[in-house]
């Protein structure tokens with residue numbers, strides 16, 4: 001199991017639509033100070049619902065929308081999608097319902113014009129439901145089984161905002177998403193994403209806080 | 219004005235007697251993690267009385283003594299000397315009394331065997347007093363005018379400790395030392411020594427603490 | 437609750453000893469302030485980098501502290517392995533030799549899980565399988581470069 | 586008290602603007618929370634790195650924050666210049682280009698005062714006039730090497 005790609009639309013310092021393909025194994029992300037490296041990790045946390053706004057260095061969620069894209073009186077939004085490749089998932093057949101969609105692009109890309117507020121964007125039939133009896137639904141694509149999580153944050157004219165999670169284009173709640181993520185061993189309090197400054201935070205923590213980390217794990 | 223040398227005796231990770239000569243201009247200190255780089259800066263802070271034990275990463279002052287040198291039932295001590303070259307000090311003639319000692323080594327090196335508790339180690343005559351009517355006393359050495367500060371920390375058998383400051387081998391109080399250091403524009407709350415982690419501390423400070431830095435300067 | 441904690445603690449402690457030895461070839465272990473009633477106290481990271489006496493985190497150097505903290509993070513991850521890991525400049529306090537040691541460990545672990553590591557340090561970039569470049573020209577959006585798949 | 590504060594604040598603010606522009610070729614300034622009664626509020630560091638909108642310290646990247654904090658430290662030092670300065674790994678968050686820019690600034694200031702800079706980064710070592718090596722073999726004391734005067 002690995003992340004196959006991250007797509008960012010107007011997320012922090014990213015513009016229109018940027019797709020970052022990823023491979024299994026060891027990838028380094030490098031570049032000058034302030035160029036947007038940490039923003040990619042923030043996008044992962046945002047999309048998978050692994051952290052609140054503070055953990056993404058934003059005072060409020062709307063601060064995550066690219067500031068060239070936000071302006072008063074207009075609706076603005078940011079969309080981030082993370083596609084997983086589940087082909088080598090241990091116990092694939094028990095955990096996953098495999099669905100062959102022809103053609104594969106039937107999972108609509110959630111670009112800003114086509115998203116309908118809160119209703120599942122893909123009406124073509126039940127087979128692309130988000131979840132099947134608690135199982136993940138993987139969509140075939142060139143021989144691999146893919147699972148796509150999307151999160152959209154929308155701010156309306158009056159400045160109110162709402163965020164929605166989708167699996168393979170279908171609306172889900174945050175709780176449903178987390179239940180599915182646990183099958184891939186991705187947990188909100190897991191230490192699999194170590195942010196800039198976490199090492200210093202652990203060093204400066206008092207002994208009680210450090211012990212509480214193990215409590216959470218138990 | 220610049221620091222000409224730092225001498226460390228049993229200070230933190232340093233052993234017997236290490237003399238580090240320094241030149242004016244731009245010097246880099248480099249080496250592996252844990253090798254003792256930050257300890258050199260701690261030695262400067264210790265000797266000049268610019269920081270408490272916390273600022274030198276020690277719980278109590280006796281923790282500054284090399285732990286191979288401390289043992290119960292024995293007197294142990296650490297001595298650090300910082301020698302300044304005052305030759306190019308602006309307004310030298312008004313701020314400094316120049317003293318020619320022959321031979322120059324008359325300023326006793328404060329090694330551990332010769333230091334007498336609390337009495338000035340150099341009895342040869344008043345001209346090597348620590349301070350002359352508020353002026354610094356500089357000792358000639360090969361054509362340059364030197365000023366030497368020393369601090370000794372001694373722990374007795376029962377574990378009690380006392381620290382003593384010296385200028386050119388003469389006992390002075392911490393206040394007298396700081397008055398003299400101000401003539402060289404070296405202040406305890408000045409930002410001329412930036413420790414490992416100070417940059418992060420400034421970033422994470424609240425706005426009120428940051429403003430208080432300017433209060434202190436004013 | 438106590439049993440669950442003890443089980444997690446013992447496993448993480450074992451992981452920590454193995455990982456710290458690999459990262460800094462010294463000895464380290466976890467230490468509870470109150471062995472009998474862990475919830476009554478906190479947790480210390482005790483380590484002695486090679487050839488030095490045992491010391492608490494507070495008296496170590498910047499680099500030694502960060503190697504100890506990193507070993508602790510990795511030992512938590514080993515207890516609950518995941519399918520992907522993302523690290524953001526965890527190597528910034530380390531000298532060249534320690535960055536190389538850390539990158540070797542990541543390379544080895546990357547055979548079982550995906551690692552995405554943000555780093556500015558040369559030994560880390562050299563040990564990786566591929567590098568994604570990120571840049572932002574004046575006033576423009578972030579561009580992602582060099583993704584040769 | 587207010588007059589003395591204002592005088593120090595105005596001078597440090599001017600220093601900050603000049604130094605930040607040199608270190609990151611953007612614009613920055615200090616901002617009091619309460620202009621009329623400074624003691625009633627705190628102090629913000631506001632900066633816009635080249636080509637970006639004005640931002641508070643909290644929304645900058647790790648490297649941008651540390652350049653801003655460094656500029657602030659240097660502007661305090663400029664208000665009360667001293668005969669020597671000692672820096673301990675202040676360049677750890679910076680990328681290679683920013684380390685080079687910082688080292689150029691230190692090299693220039695080192696004509697007027699003594700600078701002792703602890704660093705592991707290559708551009709800083711290369712810009713200095715001389716390097717003192719420090720090492721500690723297993724179980725031994727710290728050794729200081731390579732002092733060619």
Ligand SMILES: Nc1ncnc2c1ncn2[C@@H]1O[C@H](COP(=O)(O)OP(=O)(O)OP(=O)(O)O)[C@@H](O)[C@H]1O
Nearest residue numbers: 012033034035036037038039065066067646647648
């Ligand atoms: N909503 C937003 N709109 C536009 N730009 C933003 C937004 N939020 C953050 N940014 C910008 O993104 C940049 C930070 O990017 P990021 O933190 O990813 O940098 P980085 O590559 O990790 O740098 P470093 O190496 O210094 O850690 C900042 O300059 C910040 O101004």
Ligand SMILES: Nc1ncnc2c1ncn2[C@@H]1O[C@H](COP(=O)(O)OP(=O)(O)OP(=O)(O)O)[C@@H](O)[C@H]1O
Nearest residue numbers: 230251252253254255256257283284285497498499
């Ligand atoms: N009293 C003492 N006796 C002996 N060793 C000590 C004493 N106090 C501290 N040390 C040792 O000194 C070492 C730390 O040195 P220092 O902090 O100067 O390292 P450093 O070179 O700055 O490393 P880094 O690059 O990681 O910051 C530690 O390993 C610590 O154990």
Ligand SMILES: [Mg+2]
Nearest residue numbers: 038196646647
């Ligand atoms: Mg970053």
Ligand SMILES: [Mg+2]
Nearest residue numbers: 256414497498
């Ligand atoms: Mg150090």
